Amino acid sequence: MNSELFSDLATPIVMGILLGGLYTLIALGLSLVFGVMKLINVAHGDLVLLASYFAFTFMSSLDLDPIISLVIGVPLLFGIGYGIQTILLNRAFRISMEAPLIIAFGISIILQNAYQIIWSPLSRGLTTPYALQSFELGDIRLPLVYLLDFIAALVVMFLLREFMKRTYLGKAINAASQDRIAAHLMGINTNRVYAFAFALAMAIAAIAGVFLGLTFPFTPTSGPPFLIIAFGVIVLGGMGSMLGTFIGGIIMGLAQTIGGYFFGAAAQMLVAYVLVLVILAVRPEGIFSR
């Protein structure tokens, strides 16, 4: 590889890795819910967006910095997640495995329409002074928010790992995902543990939503495209594994930026999805599944 091509490629490579942080943040909640309940939460993208809109409202009405507004946003989404699982999904799981999926579709449609009504179909963004700044790494200049995305992903992953490893509740989530009956016999109320796991996924979605809004503009229908990205990430990484999700996120980010470099911005998502298809065909269980 000649040095000129490499220095040209350096920007999309670094950008892709950092973007992978944002995709990891978005995918972590989806991966957690899938790992614990075997449910593909098709409303995940829209719920991430709910956090983006909350942060937008806090910013426009209270002049609150989006990252600081997470102090309110995280508990808010946590509570909403706990409510969704307790009131809707736990009951639906008693009917069949398909019922919660249909409910998640319903939530997705309701949210998209609510966003249209409340926040209008206009494109919104969390425009802060630092969101527009850039940083230098050697010869390349990159938007500062990409670096923030990556740092946020590392912090969230570290905290999630410590929580799962060190607390009774974290171990109970792990146990309930492996054998529900055995978990009951060990004194674990699995419905409560599921509610907590969904709430935790939503708390992470709150963080993802803020960093999404700092990085990209969004509209009421931005949820599904990001759901598809997150789904690609966990397929690449092997469902339900955190390290896999992180590496899947980075691969997804790289496919997009390097694809964009060679084939133009219009084709960048196409490249990412062709990659998902190829990996599904070669290794359907994901690259890092155990």
Place this chain on the structure above:
Amino acid sequence: MPEEPLLRVNNINVYYGSLQVLWDISLTVNPGEIVAIIGSNGSGKSALLNSISGLNHPVTGSIEFDKKDITYTDPFDIVSLGICQIPEGGRIFPNMTVLDNLTIGSYNHKARGKREQNFNIVYEHFPILEKRKNQMARTLSGGERQMLAIGRGFMSNPKLMLFDEMSLGLSPLMVNELYRALRQIRARGIAAVLVEQNVRRSLKEADRAYIIEAGHIALSGKTADLREENKVKKAYFGG
């Protein structure tokens, strides 16, 4: 005055869906006692344990434990009252370490405070578990898994342990080791219910036994007497 039974099952009728599997079953377990439940495959032995554990509530009849009615108590709440089932096959959590499996055993609030103390007791009975504590549980052998399941159950600080087919598919040597652990558990004042297909062994180890046939109690009594009973001899010892 006779002592108050720890567990009292009163005339329960149990269904799996619309199919009745237990008819009018009554049974008692005294504190510190080992009771065997004997019967062929599909006779309803596991259904009885699952009713006691709260996994499948009876339609009529009642279950009392430690003077509390637990007929319709949820399985996860029954654990903190002091009943722990070691399910058939152990059902350990394969993708967790041995240590985490044991820790999860002490999930209920009453057991958490005694965790370190109970760890030591488990390791004393099953030293192999301490050696393997940082290994994933899926890497254990069949016998080690059963030890882990028993250890995990012990961590819940029970007054009564229910063993479902503890020795199924294990080598005679391993079975001996598990029964040795069972005797030590009993020495700590914990009562046990054994569900076994190994009739000879369970009649030897238990104080009393109930023989279940097709969901009914066919016979019950002290194991010493049952061993002499002609019906038992014919059905289970071939003459």
